[in-house]
Amino acid sequence: xxxxxxxxxxxxxxxxxxxxxxxxTISVDGTxxxxxxxxxxxxxxxxxxxxxxxSTEKVAEAAQMLxxxxxxxxxxxxxxxxxNEPGGKLEDGKPVKLIQNAExxxxxxxxxxYLNHFEDAxxxxxxxxxxxTEISRGDITMYDIMKVxxxxxxxxxxxVTGQQLLDILEWSVHALPEExxxxxxxxxxxxxxxxxxxxxxxxxxxxxxxxxxESKSRxxxxxxxxxxxxxxxxxxxxxxxxxxxVDGDGFTMFRGAEVLTGSDGADNEALLEYxxxxxxxxxxxxxxxxxxxxxxxxVTDE
Numbered sequence: 001x002x003x004x005x006x007x008x009x010x011x012x013x014x015x016x017x018x019x020x021x022x023x024x025t026i027s028v029d030g031t032x033x034x035x036x037x038x039x040x041x042x043x044x045x046x047x048x049x050x051x052x053x054x055s056t057e058k059v060a061e062a063a064q065m066l067x068x069x070x071x072x073x074x075x076x077x078x079x080x081x082x083x084n085e086p087g088g089k090l091e092d093g094k095p096v097k098l099i100q101n102a103e104x105x106x107x108x109x110x111x112x113x114y115l116n117h118f119e120d121a122x123x124x125x126x127x128x129x130x131x132x133t134e135i136s137r138g139d140i141t142m143y144d145i146m147k148v149x150x151x152x153x154x155x156x157x158x159x160v161t162g163q164q165l166l167d168i169l170e171w172s173v174h175a176l177p178e179e180x181x182x183x184x185x186x187x188x189x190x191x192x193x194x195x196x197x198x199x200x201x202x203x204x205x206x207x208x209x210x211x212x213x214e215s216k217s218r219x220x221x222x223x224x225x226x227x228x229x230x231x232x233x234x235x236x237x238x239x240x241x242x243x244x245x246v247d248g249d250g251f252t253m254f255r256g257a258e259v260l261t262g263s264d265g266a267d268n269e270a271l272l273e274y275x276x277x278x279x280x281x282x283x284x285x286x287x288x289x290x291x292x293x294x295x296x297x298x299v300t301d302e
Contacts, residue, residue, distance in 0.1 A: 023036070070141060076139055079137055081283065083098060086290050111125065118157045118239050118264075145268050152266040154242045156241065157238070162233060162236065165236060170199075171201055174201040188225065191295075192298075197218075206250075207250050210252070
């Protein structure tokens with residue numbers, strides 16, 4: 001790689017998740033070599049070697065306190081909150097994932113948490129790829145919340161037009177019936193989609209939304225904000241995360257949108273406050289159906 005002066009500098013990547021220690025050796029003659037040192041044992045080195053000092057004791061103490069907090073029961077759910085097809089298995093035994101191409105009760109719950117986070121929000125969207133695991137019926141712990149939304153992505157309230165919202169929904173479902181990381185779970189709105197119609201979305205070679213091909217029919221129709229039909233000329237206050245706002249998953253239609261409140265709390269914090277606050281610590285009948293509340297209805301033309 002080059003520095004700001006255009007000079008070549010060495011850069012060595014060492015992998016992810018602190019799995020390796022990288023070593024770069026520059027010999028006297030200028031020859032450069034790199035290697036990775038990796039701990040292959042399943043037991044941590046301090047434990048294996050019996051190493052102990054005030055630092056390790058403090059770390060162990062803090063880890064125990066954190067573990068107790070994360071595993072404490074904070075709420076309950078009467079139903080399994082899913083990201084996969086209930087009981088569905090592929091030939092290799094893996095679950096059939098729904099969260100990136102279909103509505104689910106956990107997707108609804110997460111979108112509702114987004115909407116609840118801002119009092120004056122009209123609608124909310126959250127990308128399916130950011131909802132990482134399920135919550136089984138029974139006790140809910142803070143650890144469960146963190147596993148569902150492990151990234152701690154910040155939330156934003158932005159102003160969009162009805163036309164922008166139509167384009168957002170169209171891009172959300174453009175890959176159906178295939179999975180798409182930017183498939184959005186919604187709150188505050190409902191709509192119909194016909195996945196049999198070829199998508200009118202135009203994308204570039206970077207898989208980014210460019211425009212709608214107006215010579216083609218849209219897949220999305222009958223969009224309602226609450227119980228009112230969406231007005232393309234109206235303005236709406238929409239909650240999403242800051243990943244989506246910076247072209248995440250190709251959502252370029254947010255460029256230039258007015259940010260009313262930016263980076264206000266993390267998504268997992270919003271989910272926690274919604275379950276323990278608005279729902280009084282109990283996820284009940286409203287989220288009974290694993291396939292959600294019918295916010296997205298698949299239709300076909302006769």
